[in-house]
Amino acid sequence: MAISSFLSVRKRPIVVVIAVTLFIFLSSLFLFFSPGPSALPFFSSSSSHLSSQVSIPVSSNASSPETPTSVASNGGSSSTSADRVSADASPPGTGTAIASDAVSNSTADPPRPDATAAAGAGDAEADVAQPDHGMPPVATEASGSAGNGDTTAGVSSERDEEGQGGGGAVEEPVELPSWELCKVGNGVEAADYIPCLDNVKAINALKSRRHMEHRERHCPTEPIPRCLVPLPERYRRPVPWPRSRDMIWYNNVPHPKLVEYKKDQNWVRKSDNYFVFPGGGTQFKNGVTAYIRFIEQILPNIQWGIHTRTVLDVGCGVASFGGYLLDRNVITMSFAPKDEHEAQIQFALERGIPAFLAVIGTQKLPFPDNSFDVIHCARCRVHWYADGGKPLLELNRVLRPGGYYIWSATPVYRKDPRDVDDWNAVVALTKSICWRTVVKSRDSNKIGVVIYQKPTSNSCYLERKNNEPPLCSESDRSRFPWYKPLDSCLFPAVPSSGGGSSWPISWPERLNMKHSTTSNNSSIQFPQEKNDSDTNYWKDLVSEVYLNEFAVNWSSVRNVMDMNAGFGGFAASIIDLPLWVMNVVPVDQPDTLHIIFNRGLIGVYHDWCESFNTYPRTYDLLHMSYLLGPLTKRCHIIEVAAEIDRVLRPGRWFVLQDTIDVIRKMDPVLRSLHYKTTIVKHQFLVATKGFWHPGSTGSNS
Numbered sequence: 001m002a003i004s005s006f007l008s009v010r011k012r013p014i015v016v017v018i019a020v021t022l023f024i025f026l027s028s029l030f031l032f033f034s035p036g037p038s039a040l041p042f043f044s045s046s047s048s049h050l051s052s053q054v055s056i057p058v059s060s061n062a063s064s065p066e067t068p069t070s071v072a073s074n075g076g077s078s079s080t081s082a083d084r085v086s087a088d089a090s091p092p093g094t095g096t097a098i099a100s101d102a103v104s105n106s107t108a109d110p111p112r113p114d115a116t117a118a119a120g121a122g123d124a125e126a127d128v129a130q131p132d133h134g135m136p137p138v139a140t141e142a143s144g145s146a147g148n149g150d151t152t153a154g155v156s157s158e159r160d161e162e163g164q165g166g167g168g169a170v171e172e173p174v175e176l177p178s179w180e181l182c183k184v185g186n187g188v189e190a191a192d193y194i195p196c197l198d199n200v201k202a203i204n205a206l207k208s209r210r211h212m213e214h215r216e217r218h219c220p221t222e223p224i225p226r227c228l229v230p231l232p233e234r235y236r237r238p239v240p241w242p243r244s245r246d247m248i249w250y251n252n253v254p255h256p257k258l259v260e261y262k263k264d265q266n267w268v269r270k271s272d273n274y275f276v277f278p279g280g281g282t283q284f285k286n287g288v289t290a291y292i293r294f295i296e297q298i299l300p301n302i303q304w305g306i307h308t309r310t311v312l313d314v315g316c317g318v319a320s321f322g323g324y325l326l327d328r329n330v331i332t333m334s335f336a337p338k339d340e341h342e343a344q345i346q347f348a349l350e351r352g353i354p355a356f357l358a359v360i361g362t363q364k365l366p367f368p369d370n371s372f373d374v375i376h377c378a379r380c381r382v383h384w385y386a387d388g389g390k391p392l393l394e395l396n397r398v399l400r401p402g403g404y405y406i407w408s409a410t411p412v413y414r415k416d417p418r419d420v421d422d423w424n425a426v427v428a429l430t431k432s433i434c435w436r437t438v439v440k441s442r443d444s445n446k447i448g449v450v451i452y453q454k455p456t457s458n459s460c461y462l463e464r465k466n467n468e469p470p471l472c473s474e475s476d477r478s479r480f481p482w483y484k485p486l487d488s489c490l491f492p493a494v495p496s497s498g499g500g501s502s503w504p505i506s507w508p509e510r511l512n513m514k515h516s517t518t519s520n521n522s523s524i525q526f527p528q529e530k531n532d533s534d535t536n537y538w539k540d541l542v543s544e545v546y547l548n549e550f551a552v553n554w555s556s557v558r559n560v561m562d563m564n565a566g567f568g569g570f571a572a573s574i575i576d577l578p579l580w581v582m583n584v585v586p587v588d589q590p591d592t593l594h595i596i597f598n599r600g601l602i603g604v605y606h607d608w609c610e611s612f613n614t615y616p617r618t619y620d621l622l623h624m625s626y627l628l629g630p631l632t633k634r635c636h637i638i639e640v641a642a643e644i645d646r647v648l649r650p651g652r653w654f655v656l657q658d659t660i661d662v663i664r665k666m667d668p669v670l671r672s673l674h675y676k677t678t679i680v681k682h683q684f685l686v687a688t689k690g691f692w693h694p695g696s697t698g699s700n701s
Contacts, residue, residue, distance in 0.1 A: 267317055333355075369491065405451070539569075539573045650690060
């Protein structure tokens with residue numbers, strides 16, 4: 001018995017060893033044949049626990065809006081989860097505004113506009129802190145940024161309800177570039193680079209510059225730019241609106257030439273670290289506010305912000321006219337070329353005023369027919385009667401029937417021989433296109449203004465003794481105004497002879513008015529129900545998701561670009577915020593831009609395989625809804641990302657609404673640019689741009 005007990009004790013360790021070995025062996029077999037670690041509860045990922053967040057009901061959460069876009073039927077993810085998953089698979093913070101807006105630990109958020117309205121210039125240093133250019137790339141690593149030159153399939157840590165990576169089939173990997181700074185031509189500031197306007201090789205090859213051909217678009221072909229635009233030295237976040245209308249940081253737009261060139265006209269002055277805008281102009285001797293009141297006095301029917309909502313300001317300078325019309329609920333598309341008046345449009349956009357780079361040269365403006373309520377020109381230096389009157393015929397094309405053309409220039413009130421000749425030529429031309437002279441007057445400084453009105457019927461055209469310029473045919477009207485030459489013929493005010501043209505109802509009711517369902521430039525028809533559905537969709541989605549679920553500090557957003565605007569429903573849904581929206585209708589999508597203008601909003605046509613006519617760092621938020629998929633069938637996703645990065649301000653946001661497969665393609669591309677990315681509700685990618693650029697020390701520098 002003693003011997004037996006002794007042997008039992010001695011064998012006990014051997015039995016334990018055998019049991020442990022057998023357990024390890026069986027466990028190994030189980031792991032080998034199991035579908036993956038996520039099938040085991042003790043191997044669950046941290047992101048798999050995020051599905052416990054509260055779901056917010058959205059009526060159309062799983063599908064694209066009822067828009068005319070050709071890809072709308074693709075829809076989004078069918079998931080109804082309200083998961084919000086960042087690219088580093090860690091739960092997001094509860095604060096969606098301040099945390100997302102900070103680009104470094106030392107950078108304070110701009111205060112809300114109502115808090116800055118009463119602030120003086122002396123406290124702006126504290127309001128808009130400069131980023132710490134010496135910060136290490138800690139934030140980049142934490143957000144899971146893909147390294148340059150990496151190849152990734154674009155799979156983020158976003159999960160479905162079972163904890164598995166959702167989205168179906170494995171996507172083709174996106175080869176990420178080694179990002180480089182743009183190499184520009186002589187005479188081009190690298191920090192101000194606009195590929196389609198700064199193509200030095202193409203411009204130098206032009207045979208003529210007589211009609212401003214060198215200021216028109218000449219986009220690079222091969223290779224299409226995939227480079228990044230550098231920041232100006234000591235760039236910092238813009239001064240917040242509304243104070244930015246009157247002052248901006250000098251280092252953000254370090255171009256003092258205009259100060260000297262226009263020093264006697266009170267356009268802009270330099271004061272310490274700021275450019276200051278007193279509200280003066282070539283024709284605004286008493287300031288732009290007095291000028292706006294003067295126009296209303298001599299033409300009471302203009303009714304700023306009620307009868308008149310959309311204005312086109314030709315040769316706008318620094319856009320003070322449009323900037324102060326905002327006080328009257330008037331939205332102005334101010335435009336000028338990138339020319340010897342250095343950075344005037346860049347000044348305007350930095351101030352927070354709608355503006356766009358364009359020229360009336362040999363090609364049509366990127367606007368639909370009969371768009372603007374008013375067109376304004378104060379010494380805009382355009383020879384309207386040149387080339388058979390084509391420039392003025394282009395204004396007639398985009399001016400709404402019954403709309404006004406306000407011309408304030410020296411030929412109106414000076415008697416110099418050249419001014420008299422110019423005046424006589426314009427008088428003859430305006431009569432030939434049936435514009436009626438409504439009023440001609442001078443202000444207290446003897447500055448003259450003449451106001452014309454476009455007819456609302458075709459009777460005058462048919463009664464002309466001479467058919468000059470000749471009437472265009474209806475087939476001419478169908479020509480899309482994108483890279484199309486200026487017309488030498490006159491479009492009737494309305495399509496059918498003898499008919500009338502009704503003016504939109506007053507603002508703001510016209511935002512939700514019933515609209516014409518037929519495009520001016522095509523035969524495409526849109527059911528009213530589709531327009532109404534689009535409006536309701538965006539109203540619900542923005543109020544329930546965009547304003548509450550996104551890590552976007554809306555109080556610091558001054559301007560938005562809707563890259564695929566459809567009927568303008570997204571812009572209409574945020575109309576009460578202190579911002580403005582540039583609605584872009586891509587040229588490969590159905591033409592809905594005339595509906596956007598009828599609603600009292602502004603926008604342009606564009607091809608997103610090319611660069612947009614704006615300076616770098618000019619928009620706070622870029623919004624793209626169900627466009628990236630079809631777009632990348634024509635151009636590379638890297639090229640699209642490079643243009644987004646060029647246009648977007650540092651510390652600001654890009655929002656992509658699309659299918660989860662498209663989101664997974666774009667996510668690693670943006671992370672390679674050191675953007676912080678977040679996937680929301682399986683159909684939104686919200687990305688925050690940092691201050692990183694090639695050669696910098698980190699994402700926040």
